[in-house]
Amino acid sequence: MNLFNLIKxxxxxxxxxxxxxxxxxxxIIIGIASVIAMVSLGQSSTISVxxxxxxxxxxxxxxxxxxxxxxGVNLGxxxxxxLDKKDLQTIRQNAKYVDKISPLVTTAAQLIVGGxxxxxxxxxVNPEYLDIRKYELENGAMFxxxxxxxxxxxxxxxxxxxxxxxxxxxxxxGKTIRFGAIPMKVVGVLKSKxxxxxxxxxxxxxxxxxxxxxxxxxxxTYFNMLFVSAVSESESELAATEITYILRHNHNIKEGTEDDxxxxxQEELLTTINSITKMLTLLLxxxxxxxxxxxxxxxxxxxxxxxxxxxxEIGLRMSIGAQQRDILIQFLSESVILSLLGGIIxxxxxxxxxxxxxxxxxxxxxxxxxxxxxxxxxxxxxGIFFGWYPAKRAANLDPINALRYE
Amino acid sequence: xxxxxxxxxxxxxxxxxxxxxxxxxxxxxxxxQGEFVSIMGASGSGKSTLLNILGCLDTPTSGEYMIDGxxxxxxxRNQLSVLRNRKIGFxxxxxxxxxxxxxxxxxxxxxxxxHTISTKERHERAMSALVSVGLESRMYHMPNxxxxxxxxxxxIARALVNDxxxxxxxxxxxxxxxxxSYEIMSLFQELHxxxxxxxxxxxxxxxxxxxxxxxxxxxxxxxxxxxxxxQFAKKALELLPISEEP
Numbered sequence: 001m002n003l004f005n006l007i008k009x010x011x012x013x014x015x016x017x018x019x020x021x022x023x024x025x026x027x028i029i030i031g032i033a034s035v036i037a038m039v040s041l042g043q044s045s046t047i048s049v050x051x052x053x054x055x056x057x058x059x060x061x062x063x064x065x066x067x068x069x070x071x072g073v074n075l076g077x078x079x080x081x082x083l084d085k086k087d088l089q090t091i092r093q094n095a096k097y098v099d100k101i102s103p104l105v106t107t108a109a110q111l112i113v114g115g116x117x118x119x120x121x122x123x124x125v126n127p128e129y130l131d132i133r134k135y136e137l138e139n140g141a142m143f144x145x146x147x148x149x150x151x152x153x154x155x156x157x158x159x160x161x162x163x164x165x166x167x168x169x170x171x172x173x174g175k176t177i178r179f180g181a182i183p184m185k186v187v188g189v190l191k192s193k194x195x196x197x198x199x200x201x202x203x204x205x206x207x208x209x210x211x212x213x214x215x216x217x218x219x220x221t222y223f224n225m226l227f228v229s230a231v232s233e234s235e236s237e238l239a240a241t242e243i244t245y246i247l248r249h250n251h252n253i254k255e256g257t258e259d260d261x262x263x264x265x266q267e268e269l270l271t272t273i274n275s276i277t278k279m280l281t282l283l284l285x286x287x288x289x290x291x292x293x294x295x296x297x298x299x300x301x302x303x304x305x306x307x308x309x310x311x312x313e314i315g316l317r318m319s320i321g322a323q324q325r326d327i328l329i330q331f332l333s334e335s336v337i338l339s340l341l342g343g344i345i346x347x348x349x350x351x352x353x354x355x356x357x358x359x360x361x362x363x364x365x366x367x368x369x370x371x372x373x374x375x376x377x378x379x380x381x382x383g384i385f386f387g388w389y390p391a392k393r394a395a396n397l398d399p400i401n402a403l404r405y406e
Numbered sequence: 407x408x409x410x411x412x413x414x415x416x417x418x419x420x421x422x423x424x425x426x427x428x429x430x431x432x433x434x435x436x437x438x439q440g441e442f443v444s445i446m447g448a449s450g451s452g453k454s455t456l457l458n459i460l461g462c463l464d465t466p467t468s469g470e471y472m473i474d475g476x477x478x479x480x481x482x483r484n485q486l487s488v489l490r491n492r493k494i495g496f497x498x499x500x501x502x503x504x505x506x507x508x509x510x511x512x513x514x515x516x517x518x519x520x521h522t523i524s525t526k527e528r529h530e531r532a533m534s535a536l537v538s539v540g541l542e543s544r545m546y547h548m549p550n551x552x553x554x555x556x557x558x559x560x561x562i563a564r565a566l567v568n569d570x571x572x573x574x575x576x577x578x579x580x581x582x583x584x585x586x587s588y589e590i591m592s593l594f595q596e597l598h599x600x601x602x603x604x605x606x607x608x609x610x611x612x613x614x615x616x617x618x619x620x621x622x623x624x625x626x627x628x629x630x631x632x633x634x635x636x637q638f639a640k641k642a643l644e645l646l647p648i649s650e651e652p
Contacts, residue, residue, distance in 0.1 A: 005518055016506060316502045319463060320516040320564070321491020323484045399463050403498070 010334040013306070014341075021338065024302045027295025028342030028382065029349060032375045034288035036350025037357070039371040042281025044354070044363040049273050051364075053266055059099070059233045060132060061240055062264045063226040063247070082251060082260045083223040090246050091228070097239035099231045102129035103223040105213045111165060111206070112178040118164040120179065120206045122155075124213030125227075132229045140173045140188035148209040151216060155179075156188035159203035182216055184208065236265045292378065295342065296386040303335050303390035314394050315402025328395040335387025336380055343379030347372055409472075410571050410603050411437040411460065416469035418455050429455040431626035432469065437572065437605060442598040442636075444606045444614035447623035454576075456623065457607050461496060461574050462489045474571045491519050495565030499577040501557045503549040509536060509560045510545045516568045535563040539593060555586035562593065572603045579613055585646055591616040592639035616642075 014021045065082040083103070092101055105124035110117050127142045129135075143154045157165075157172065166172045172186045193202040214220055230239035240263045247261055307314070314327055322330075351367065358365040418430040429452045437443055447453040458464035459471060462478055465486075471478040474493050481489060490496075495516075503512045513532040517523045523531075536545055539559040549557055558578060565573050575594070579587035595616060598604055606617055614620050615637045622630035 012506070312502065313504060316498075316504075317515070317519075318487065319461065319490060319496050321487050321519040321568075323487040323519070325484075326519055400458050403463075403502075 006329060006333045007337065009330060010337045013310075013334055014338060020302060024298050024338060025295075025342030025345065027298040028292065028339050028379060029295075029346040031288060031290075031292030031295045032343050032346025032379065033350035033353060034291060035285050035375055036347055036368070036371055037353040038284035038288050039281060039368050040350070040354035040366050041357055041363070042277055042284065043366040043368055044358050045361075046274055046277045046281075047366065048361075048363040049277065050270060053270050053273070054233075059230040059236050060266045061228040061230060061236055061243065063228060063243060064224070064262050064264075066258070066260045066262055083226055083247075084221060087247060087250055088223070088226065090250055091226070091243055094246055095239060095242040097231050097235045097242055098228055100128040100132050100229045102126045102132055102227045103210045104129070104225040104227055105210045105218070105220070106224050107213055107217050109179040109182075109217070111161065112180075113165045113175065116165050116167075118161060120161065121204065122179065122206045122208055122213060122217070124208050124210035124217075126210060129207065129227060132227045135193065136191040138189045138191045139171070140186070142188055142207075143209055148211050151212045152209055153182060153184045153212060153216070154187045154209065155184045156190060156207040157186055158190045158205040159192040160201055161204060161206060162189055179217070230265075233267070236267055240265050289378075292382065296339070296382040299335055299339055299383065300386035300390060302338075303331060303387050304393070306334070307331060307390050307394040310394075311397065311402050311405040314397050315399050315405060318397070318399035319403055324395040327397075328391045331391035331394045332384060332387050335391070336383030339379045339383035339386075340376070343375055346379075347375055350375075408439040409436045410439050410441075410474055411605075412470070412472040414470040416456075416459065416466045416471060418452075418459060418464070419467045428626055430459075430466075433623075433626075433628045435621060435628065435631055437603060439571075439603055440598075440601055442594070442604045442606070442618045444608055444617040444620045445623065446608060446611070446614050446620055448609060450625075451623040452626045453607055453609075453623050457574060457576055460572075460605060461494055462486045487519075491516060492568060493571045495568065495570035495573040497558070497561050497565045497573065497575040497578045499580040501549070501554075501561045501581075503557055503560055503564075505550065506548055508546045508548060509541060509552070509563075512549070512560055513563045513567050515564060520568065531567050532563070535567040536560070538566065538597075539563045553586075554582050555589055558582065558586075558590055559593065562590075562597075566597070566602075572605060573597070575604065575606045577608055578606065579608070579610070585643070587613065588639050588643045588646065592643065595639050 063083065088101060088103055091098060102125045107122050107124070109120055109122055111120040123129075126148055127144060130137070130142055137156070138159075140156070142156055143152060146152075147154055155177065157177075162172050165177065166175070172189060175186050176183045177186060178184075190203065190205070190207075195201055210223070228239065228243065230236035243263060244259065248259065251260055253260065317327060317330075355365050357363075413436065414434045415432050416430055416434065417428070417432050420427045420429060431452075433456070445453055445456065455464070459466055459478075460473075462473070462481075463486075465471075465479050465481070469479075473489065476489065476493075478486070478489065503509075504515070510529075510532050513535050514528050517528040517531060533542075533545065536542060539562050541556060541559050541563065544552060544556060544560075547556075549560070552560065558581075562573075562578075565575075578594075579590050582590060591613060594604055594606065598618075604617075606614070608614055615634065616639050617634070618636050619633045620630065621628055
C-alpha cells in the first residue's frame with residue numbers, strides 16, 4: 001500500500017472521531033507548545049540580558065579591592081584601602097588598551113531642598129565616568145577636571161532625585177541641595193536610563209567630584225572602586241591583564257601571592273548570566289517535556305480503543321489479503337499523524353504564546369528553528385513509540401476471531 | 407476440468423480447555439473449475455471450520471488442502487494473506503463494507519494490498535466489477551446510502567475484483583429478505599454462467615437448490631455429496647407473489 005493511500009486511510013479514520021482526535025492531540029499540543037514557548041522565551045531573555053549589559057558598557061571593567069582577611073576574619077571590601085590616586089594615574093599613563101578610567105568613592109547622605117528630602121547615594125567620580133557607564137546629560141553640563149582639583153561643591157543628579165526633590169517641575173539647574181550639612185550646586189541633570197536587569201533604579205544617582213567626596217564628606221584618600229573602559233569590547237580581556245600587571249607592580253605583590261584587588265569584566269558577567277538562563281531554559285523544557293510523555297500515553301490509550309473498535313475492519317482487511325505488516329503500518333501511521341498534527345498545532349501555539357509574552361515583557365521575539373525541528377522529530381518518535389503496541393496488537397489479531405467480533 | 411480445490415482426509419481439531427474438539431474428522435472432496443457448490447449443514451456440523459480452511463484463514467490439523475495447485479498447510483501467515491489476496495473472493499453474511507467509504511473504494515480494497523497493480527488499473531478493475539454486479543450508478547455512494555441487496559452486490563464486486571479462482575460465500579443471503587436473496591442468487595448464477603467457481607455455504611435448502619452440487623456435513627463428516635437438479639433463480643423470482651414488491 002503506498003504512502004498516499006496510507007495517509008488517506010489514517011486521516012479518514014481520524015476525521016471519523018473529530019472530538020476524540022482533538023482531545024487526544026491536546027496532550028501533545030500542550031506539551032509541544034510549552035516546550036517551544038519555554039525555549040523561545042529562554043533565548044529571548046538571554047538576548048535581552050545581553051543587550052542590557054552592553055547598554056551598560058560591554059567594554060566596562062570594574063576594579064575593586066579584594067576582600068581583606070585579618071586573623072581569619074573576612075572584613076569584606078568596604079574597609080579595603082588598596083586602590084588610590086597612584087593606581088589611577090599609572091593605569092591612565094601606561095595601559096594601552098584602557099580608554100577611560102574613573103575612580104568611584106561612594107557615600108550616602110540625606111539630600112535636602114527646602115522642606116523635602118531624599119536619601120541620596122552619592123558617587124564620587126570624574127567626568128569620564130559618564131562615558132564608561134553610558135550615561136547622558138539631559139540638561140546642564142558635567143563638572144570638570146577643574147572642579148575635581150578644587151573639591152568643588154557641585155553635583156549632577158539623576159531623574160529619580162529630581163522627581164523627589166523638585167516635584168513641581170522647577171528647573172533644578174543652579175539650585176542648591178544640602179547634602180546633610182554641605183550645600184551643593186546642581187550643574188547637570190542626567191537622562192533617564194530606567195532600571196537595570198537586576199531591578200536597580202539607575203536614575204537614583206548623584207554624581208559628585210570624587211575629590212569632594214574624599215575630602216569634604218569622608219576624609220579619606222583611597223577609592224572604593226575603579227571603573228575602566230577598554231578600547232573595545234574584544235580588548236577588554238587585554239586591558240584587564242594590563243591593569244592586573246600595573247596594580248600588582250604598584251602594590252608590590254610578590255609572585256605567588258594573591259592579588260589584593262578583583263577585576264571583573266562585563267564579558268565574564270555575561271557568560272555567567274547566559275549560563276544561568278541556559279540552565280533555566282533547559283530545566284523548563286525538561287518539565288514541559290513531561291507533558292509530552294503524558295500526551296503520548298493519551299495517544300496510546302486512544303489507539304487501543306481504536307483497535308478494539310475496529311476489530312471487525314481489521315478482520316476484513318486480513319481476510320482480503322492484508323498482511324500483518326499492512327495492519328501494523330496502518331495503525332502506526334494513524335498514531336504518527338495524530339501526534340504530528342498535534343505537534344504542528346503545538347508549534348504554532350507555542351510561537352504565538354512566546355510572541356505574546358515577549359511583547360508583554362518587551363523582549364525580542366526569537367523563533368528557535370532547532371526547537372521546532374526537535375519538537376517535530378519528538379512528535380514523530382512519540383507517535384511511533386506509543387502507537388507501536390496498539391498497532392502490534394492489531395496486527396497480531398487472529399483473522400477468524402476478528403471477523404466474528406461484534 | 408482443473409481441480410481448483412482438492413481436499414484429502416482433512417481433519418481439524420481444536421483444543422478447548424483440556425478437551426480436544428474434533429470439528430472436522432477426515433473429509434475429502436474436490437471442486438473443479440466452473441462448479442457452483444453449496445456446502446450445507448446445521449450449526450456445529452463443521453461447516454464454518456471448513457469455510458475458514460477453504461478461505462485460507464485457518465490451516466488443517468492434518469490432511470491435505472490444495473488450492474489452485476498450492477499446498478495450504480505449508481504456508482506461513484503472510485503467505486496465506488497473499489493466497490487470500492490473489493486466489494479467493496469472500497462474500498460475508500453481514501457484507502463487511504467499510505463505513506463512510508464509497509462503493510468504489512470498498513471494491514478497490516483487495517487491490518490496495520496487491521503491489522503489482524497500479525492506481526489506474528485498480529480504478530478500472532473496481533469499476534468494471536461494479537458494472538458486472540449492476541451497480542454502475544452507485545459507485546460513489548456510501549454503504550449507508552445503499553439497500554441491503556445493493557450492499558451485498560458491492561461485497562460481491564469486491565470479491566470479484568481480484569479475479570479469484572474461487573468465490574467463497576458465507577451465508578451471503580442470510581441477512582436479506584426472500585426476494586433480495588433470490589436476486590443475489592440470480593447474480594451468482596450469472597457469474598457462474600460466465601465461468602466463475604463458487605462455493606456457497608448456507609443452511610437454507612431453498613438457497614442451496616440454486617446450485618449444481620450440494621455437500622452436506624454433519625458432525626464433522628460429509629454425509630452427502632451429489633449433484634442436484636438446479637433451479638433457476640430468475641424463474642423463482644417470477645413465481646414470488648407480486649405483493650412482496652415494494
